[in-house]
Amino acid sequence: xxxxxxxxxxxxxxxxxxxxxxxxxxxxxxxxxxxxxxxxxxxxxxxxxxxxxxxxxxxxxxxxxxxxxxxxxxxxxxxxxxxxxxxxxxxxxxxxxxxxxxxxxxxxxxxxxxxxxxxxxxxxxxxxxxxxxxxxxxxxxxxxxxxxxxxxxxxxxxxxxxxxxxxxxxxxxxxxxx
Numbered sequence: 104x105x106x107x108x109x110x111x112x113x114x115x116x117x118x119x120x121x122x123x124x125x126x127x128x129x130x131x132x133x134x135x136x137x138x139x140x141x142x143x144x145x146x147x148x149x150x151x152x153x154x155x156x157x158x159x160x161x162x163x164x165x166x167x168x169x170x171x172x173x174x175x176x177x178x179x180x181x182x183x184x185x186x187x188x189x190x191x192x193x194x195x196x197x198x199x200x201x202x203x204x205x206x207x208x209x210x211x212x213x214x215x216x217x218x219x220x221x222x223x224x225x226x227x228x229x230x231x232x233x234x235x236x237x238x239x240x241x242x243x244x245x246x247x248x249x250x251x252x253x254x255x256x257x258x259x260x261x262x263x264x265x266x267x268x269x270x271x272x273x274x275x276x277x278x279x280x281x
Contacts, residue, residue, distance in 0.1 A: 111191065113198050116152035116164065121145045123161045124152060124179075131181040140179055153198050155182070155191045162186040167199045170212070170236035175203045177213040196224055204260040211258050218254040226256040233257065 116124060125142045132139055145152075148166065155163035165180040177199055182191045196213075203211045212234050213221050222228075234255050 110157075111162070111189075111194070112156045113153055113194060114156060116149045116154045118146050118149045120152070120154055120161060121149050124149070124154065124164045127161060127164055127181045127183060128179050130184070137179055137181060152179075153195050153202075155186075155195055157186065163191040163195050165192075165195045165199055167202055167206075169206075169208070170234070172207075173209040174234065174236050175199075175206070175208040175211055177211060180213070192220070193224060196221075200224075200258070200260065208260055211260055213256045214253040215256060216253055218256060221256040221258075224258070226258040229255050229257050231255045 121142060125140065125145050128137055128140050128145075131137045148168075151166045151168060152164050153167070154161045161183075163180075163182040163186065166176075166178040168176045168178040170176050177196055180192055180195065182195075200211055211226075213226060215221055218226075218228055234257065
């Protein structure tokens with residue numbers, strides 16, 4: 104998919120976006136980046152997704168999936184291969200982080216094969232068992248349970264933590280902290 108030219112914007116997905124989000128996830132699945140998702144599930148939970156739009160084309164997506172009252176997960180983070188390297192994924196994760204904090208979650212987690220990507224955004228690698236919510240909800244049902252090779256990553260949703268490190272701030276404010 105070649106994105107149309109235009110400014111990148113983020114918005115909440117709706118059910119009408121589910122097919123395009125599914126196509127993006129499937130493209131990343133084939134590269135070995137994600138676990139499969141069903142179109143029906145994406146349609147039902149579309150409003151949990153943030154999509155990155157370039158013009159009228161969806162070029163990135165991710166879901167803010169609640170695991171408990173305290174923990175939410177960045178799930179199905181996918182960026183169109185032609186748009187990578189332009190911080191689209193970072194912008195999506197930052198938006199999910201703001202939403203998770205606004206919704207009262209204490210921690211945001213991600214499970215990934217690329218921990219360095221999340222470390223740059225303030226996440227830390229933790230033992231999987233520190234995220235029992237994820238293990239009980241998803242991992243035990245997964246055919247790759249105990250052999251997936253993914254890293255469990257967590258970041259506290261604490262505004263002081265973010266401010267101290269410049270995470271989630273506008274680029275101009277982050278530059279001033281450097």
